[in-house]
């Protein structure tokens with residue numbers, strides 16, 4: 072059986088993230104996680120788990136840091 076293709080993907084600029092975890096709170100599919108390495112600002116940033124994103128954009132709208140999150144909506148492949 073073919074794996075279900077994700078509808079979206081997020082990229083997080085780890086050094087812009089302040090580790091507030093609002094994005095984790097709002098993500099309906101729980102595909103974001105706290106990392107274990109401090110960033111340049113001394114916060115533990117959040118990163119994408121690597122799969123499951125729907126491209127809904129809720130994390131983007133919740134994030135107080137401009138430029139920390141970029142959401143991509145992926146086209147269906149045939």
Ligand code: SF4
Nearest residue numbers: 098124125127128130
């Ligand atoms: S775009 Fe939606 S599904 Fe993807 S990480 Fe952000 S909140 Fe979660």
Ligand code: SF4
Nearest residue numbers: 088089091092094134
């Ligand atoms: S909402 Fe933005 S600043 Fe807060 S943890 Fe998520 S990416 Fe980082």
